[in-house]
Amino acid sequence: MFETCVLWAVRAIMEAEAQVKAPFEMLSTVPAGSSLYCILPAASQKFYTQLVVGIEEGDLPLLFPREPDEKVRKDAIGEIANVISGLFIADDHFISRFGYLKPSTPFFSEGAFTARKDWGLKGRIESNGKGMDLQFFIRDLRDPAALASDESDNAAMNRKGSPD
Amino acid sequence: MPKRIIIVDDSIFLIKQLTAFLEVAMGYTVVATGSDGNQAVELYNTHRPDLITLDITMPIKDGMAALGEIMEKHPDANVMMVSAIRGSEMTKCIKMGAKAYMEKPLLFNDEQFVQDFKASLAEVFDL
Numbered sequence: 001m002f003e004t005c006v007l008w009a010v011r012a013i014m015e016a017e018a019q020v021k022a023p024f025e026m027l028s029t030v031p032a033g034s035s036l037y038c039i040l041p042a043a044s045q046k047f048y049t050q051l052v053v054g055i056e057e058g059d060l061p062l063l064f065p066r067e068p069d070e071k072v073r074k075d076a077i078g079e080i081a082n083v084i085s086g087l088f089i090a091d092d093h094f095i096s097r098f099g100y101l102k103p104s105t106p107f108f109s110e111g112a113f114t115a116r117k118d119w120g121l122k123g124r125i126e127s128n129g130k131g132m133d134l135q136f137f138i139r140d141l142r143d144p145a146a147l148a149s150d151e152s153d154n155a156a157m158n159r160k161g162s163p164d
Numbered sequence: 165m166p167k168r169i170i171i172v173d174d175s176i177f178l179i180k181q182l183t184a185f186l187e188v189a190m191g192y193t194v195v196a197t198g199s200d201g202n203q204a205v206e207l208y209n210t211h212r213p214d215l216i217t218l219d220i221t222m223p224i225k226d227g228m229a230a231l232g233e234i235m236e237k238h239p240d241a242n243v244m245m246v247s248a249i250r251g252s253e254m255t256k257c258i259k260m261g262a263k264a265y266m267e268k269p270l271l272f273n274d275e276q277f278v279q280d281f282k283a284s285l286a287e288v289f290d291l
Contacts, residue, residue, distance in 0.1 A: 009269065071176060072180055075175050076177040078175060079177050082268065083268050085248070086247070086248030087248075090250035095251070100252065103249065
């Protein structure tokens with residue numbers, strides 16, 4: 001289902017063919033190696049989801065060869081994220097399991113992260129000869145163990161990073 | 165006189181795509197564009213356009229809040245929602261007074277989509 005949403009959205013917005021390069025599978029880590037991540041969160045009081053689209057920023061002119069404006073090319077990645085997320089979280093099966101999640105606006109970052117108890121899907125597609133990494137993860141906000149483990153991770157990282 | 169349109173969306177990609185279609189294919193004039201709900205309300209009050217298109221998910225104030233404010237002050241406003249959000253939000257917007265709801269992505273290279281889009285515009289403008 002997620003793969004279908006991804007391919008449909010990418011083909012529609014880029015007006016180009018797209019193929020799965022690395023099959024979508026259940027994993028909990030963000031795909032590594034991208035220089036730019038477009039992140040689109042959606043949430044309810046019970047669940048938080050995050051769609052991540054990772055690209056090499058230098059590939060943007062090749063991903064959108066007919067678009068001359070650099071800002072528009074980058075923004076189009078946000079639209080891809082917007083449409084994939086919109087399709088996926090409106091799916092009947094998704095809603096019956098997780099309810100309605102309100103999407104936020106996409107933002108760009110040079111990094112993305114997942115926490116230990118997050119779970120989701122990730123894969124890689126290719127269009128116009130260039131790749132895009134995609135990941136969709138879900139966090140159960142009602143799971144105190146997940147939150148506790150994140151807090152302990154953060155505390156450990158803070159201790160590591162402390163100059164003492 | 166060409167129809168006067170305002171497009172409000174936080175995506176410059178979408179604004180560019182929709183402007184091209186409305187101006188080139190439909191012969192309308194896009195008189196202003198905005199990127200959040202506050203701008204939508206301000207632009208509507210300033211220009212009183214024949215149609216305003218509103219995205220739902222936008223920063224500062226979302227499209228549904230802007231729709232509510234516009235309809236409260238201008239009950240005859242022609243508002244078309246253009247959003248990637250599907251399902252119940254669509255029904256809510258129509259109940260709030262939006263005259264049409266188009267789902268993203270806008271497939272302007274798909275003949276059926278273009279026909280549907282034009283039919284929605286005709287319905288909005290009662291043509």
